[in-house]
Amino acid sequence: MYDVIIAGAGPVGLFLGCELALANCKVLILEKADRPGSILKKLPFGMRGLTAPSIEALNYRGLLQEMKIPLQVKNPFAGNTPIQQRPGGHFAGIQFHLNQVDTSQWKYRLPITTDFNLMSEMEELESTFTRKALSLGVTILRGTPITSFEQTTDEVIILANNETFTAKWLVGCDGSRSVVRKIGGFEFAGTEPEFTGYTVKVAFEDPSILKMGRVLTPTGMYFQHQPGYLGIQDYDGGAFHNAGTPITREHIQAVLRRISNTNVTITNVEVATTWTDRARQATQYRKGRVLLAGDAAHIHSPLGGQGLNLGLGDAMNVGWKLAATIHGTAPAGLLDTYELERHPTGQQILDWSRAQVSIMRPTAAAHALNAILRDIMNTRDGATYFAGRIWGLQTHYQLNGDHPLTGYSVPNFNFEDGTLMSAHMEAGKGILLNFAANTSLQKFAQQFEHQVKYLTIPANDQLGLHTLLIRPDGIVAFACDEMPIIEALEQATLQWFTA
Ligand SMILES: Cc1cc2nc3c(=O)[nH]c(=O)nc-3n(C[C@H](O)[C@H](O)[C@H](O)COP(=O)(O)OP(=O)(O)OC[C@H]3O[C@@H](n4cnc5c(N)ncnc54)[C@H](O)[C@@H]3O)c2cc1C
Known part of the structure; x- marks a missing residue:
């Protein structure tokens, strides 16, 4: 029996397969299409903009380095091209420019080490993920569409290509017309298209x-x-x-x-x-042993290119949580945080795409609004707001804790031993980062060592931080500018890991 069967070898299914296999789960991906690749996945149609959370996720797992990115919008704050000439992105086709963006807003970003915005090709993404998944032991069966399934309290029995497969969990990553979503009876609520x-x-x-x-x-x-x-x-x-x-x-x-x-x-x-531009979202991301991720969980217009990023974010969020649930190391309610965290993120993206559709309408009112927005995006505050949303820098989860970094992705610290934070994330474990090399924290970390790696290396710029607890998906679960109270750190750690 498999731990997890994933429906769909699209980018989200493949990336999730990698995440689960990295966490030692036995994974099978069932894919409808006989072979990968199509003209729509190749440039120029297959061009996909990656935003900061996706770039970070791929970087954490060593995947970015494996890709030969064909078109690269380099880190806006590095490189030689004059910044005035660089468009930073668009909203409803209206560009903002990099020289207008006030980066001091993102105090915890170390822009030198991670790009905010890259162009990739869908086919290359899928082939890179496939190589990685196979190297981690994932089985991929193509030409095997899932046609039905049923779940019991212990397993999910799946019918695909007249063959039966059994797994503890089923994740529907089978795209916008998801069979898993339909058979699973997930409500798919939203708005009808305008164009x-x-x-x-x-x-x-x-x-x-x-x-x-x-x-x-x-x-x-x-x-x-x-x-x-x-x-x-x-x-x-x-x-x-x-x-x-x-x-x-x-x-x-x-x-x-x-x-x-x-x-x-x-x-x-x-x-x-x-x-x-139909915009719909599953009202639940999980029913018993069946979960949804990617376009299976949410659809919207491709305006502004956010769908793939949203799906990769789902996979990054649910992979380690599902793996810990399978291995019996998840604290109570861990898997429920997948929907709690990702549903609001998806909702924001759906609204972002609806807003773009509405100001592109061929009406006098929309054209008037469009002109006003053009003026706003040409201001420093306007460009900064749109950059933050479009590059995904505002993405964060409402977690317990009052430090402003809590719930955001960890800065890609440049450590004094020459390594970057991202290199320490490749194993997919949590990290307790203690810049002060404090012995009581080292002792504390030992109780969680099977799930959390203890790291104490000085960084070139520590951003005034003392201790950070980082989840396997790179999200800061706890942050402190001075020696933390051990009870508070313990409480935060037990939310995500077991001793
Ligand atoms: C023109 C266009 C431009 C876009 N540009 C961007 C962009 O710049 N940035 C961005 O973030 N997003 C962009 N998107 C959106 C992005 O392509 C999708 O959100 C992304 O491909 C979703 O990935 P997925 O793996 O969830 O689904 P899919 O890519 O749809 O993959 C689903 C897989 O499931 C398989 N499948 C289907 N049914 C079954 C079944 N019954 N059993 C087994 N397998 C099944 C399919 O064959 C497919 O391989 C764009 C979309 C379009 C149309």
């Missing part, structure tokens, strides 16, 4: 007719990132996508002519797919 989005690769009779870049028009939006490679938003209430009608050359041409207000002629369609 049909198109991703197309086409050839034009006269390529000079359409502008390059993102063009907001009185009837919608098109975005041409390379000649012939387009994203289109047609505010039809999602009707075309929902109807499931085949996407013909004539249809795309008619939509594009209307939205661009030109007589553009398409001579050939190589790739065409549709999507919407």
